[in-house]
Amino acid sequence: MRKIVSGILGMVASVALVTGAAAADKEIAVIVKTTNSNFWQNVNKGASSAVAKAEGYDITFQGPESDTAIAEQVNLVQNAINRNVAGIVLAPSDTEALVPVVKSANENGIPVVIIDSLLSESAESYYQAFLATDNRKAGELVAQMMIDKVGKTGKVAVMSFVAGVGSEIGRVGGFIEYIKANSDIEIVGPFYSQSQMALALNQTTDVLSANGDLKGIYGASEPTAIGMARAIVQSGKAGKLVAIGFDGNKDLQDFVRDGTLDAIAVQSSFQMGQLGVNAVIDVAEGKSVEKFINTGLVMVTKENIDSAEAQNVLY
Structure with missing residues (x-):
């Protein structure tokens, strides 16, 4: 039975909570800028939707209390590497500070998919796909x-x-x-x-x-x-x-x-989570993915807010 661990803030707590899940299934670590935002919780919903359809995989959802807590996010990625996860979906809080741990994941054979914010050009060979709004x-x-x-x-x-x-x-x-x-x-x-x-x-x-x-x-x-x-x-x-x-x-x-x-x-933050997990699973299973996947944008006004197009991205 899949277990989805949501909203883990403390690094020590996160290791304790995910150990049992990792033993049962191949873990995909979804690490965002902060869990204290509806936007990132919607990413979690998308990631959960994707993993529910993927046999043999589980996710953990983690992030610092603030998207300025960059050192904490670096440590969360390092912890995921130490757990030898099957893949990482990462929304980096800093273009440079996350590069060394993404490089480390690559060197350890762990596929990484970046969502929302791009890393510096020096990191391009260390991750397999970037998913975001343009x-x-x-x-x-x-x-x-x-x-x-x-x-x-x-x-x-x-x-x-x-x-x-x-x-x-x-x-x-x-x-x-x-x-x-x-x-x-x-x-x-x-x-x-x-x-x-x-x-x-x-x-x-x-x-x-x-x-x-x-x-x-x-x-x-x-x-x-x-x-x-x-x-x-x-x-x-x-x-x-x-x-x-x-x-x-x-x-x-x-x-x-x-x-x-x-x-x-x-x-569409939901699509960032959903397509991000799908992409990292594809890479882990030896399939090819596009380097950039555009997750889209809708300009929502009073006139179109109740339309299907708008309702599909609002949260």
């Missing part, structure tokens, strides 16, 4: 919508999350570069919330106070966008500027429905 394209799509709604002049603020993370480089870099190339909009920021909702709220409150003529604002991750939207409401600015968020949990959906957010750019 984050640069996503940033460009948000920028296109922003220009369509605010015009080609004025100020737009960028509320980012963790500087240097692969997904942040794409989402925010793609947004800013598109804005600069296609308009005369002045960019305010970016500001980095460290993926902390409370910090994003405080930063956004300060930005709104200091920029009374702000036309638009972009929150580039789930906790950042939630904090941003709450600050907009508390500042009495809801509906008075264009606001676009990223990801699609219940809080963000509610902000779209009530008009605080004009749109949310939503990845």
Whole structure:
């Protein structure tokens, strides 16, 4: 009988909890940036769905308490290597810090599939596939919508999350570069919330106070966008500027429905987990996989939020 171990935060606890499962089945370690996020829990649901259909495999789902706890995530990967898992599905919190342990996994014959955020180019030969939204394209799509709604002049603020993370480089870099190339909009920021909702709220409150003529604002991750939207409401600015968020949990959906957010750019985190596990099993069994697998993006607005396309990616 398969057992799925979810939400393991402590490294010592994780080793104790997974030993029994690994003895019964071939373990796939799914290691994400943090377990304290609906986005990553949706990855867990997708991974669980995939392994339920895979004979002889089991998963463990692990991550630090925060996606800035990079050393802890490195240790979780090293622990998985020490357990000689059948494969690793990893959402790296840092483009460089995770490279040595991914290299170690490769040297130990453990296939690795990267999801969500890309490692540095130096690591390309150490993992077998990368699954993600095309984050640069996503940033460009948000920028296109922003220009369509605010015009080609004025100020737009960028509320980012963790500087240097692969997904942040794409989402925010793609947004800013598109804005600069296609308009005369002045960019305010970016500001980095460290993926902390409370910090994003405080930063956004300060930005709104200091920029009374702000036309638009972009929150580039789930906790950042939630904090941003709450600050907009508390500042009495809801509906008075264009606001676009990223990801699609219940809080963000509610902000779209009530008009605080004009749109949310939503990845299919379920598919990241599902297709990530499928890919690592294929590699473990000697099958070929594509090096890059695009898991897609939907721009969700009040007009399409109840459509099948949107409901398939919201969580």
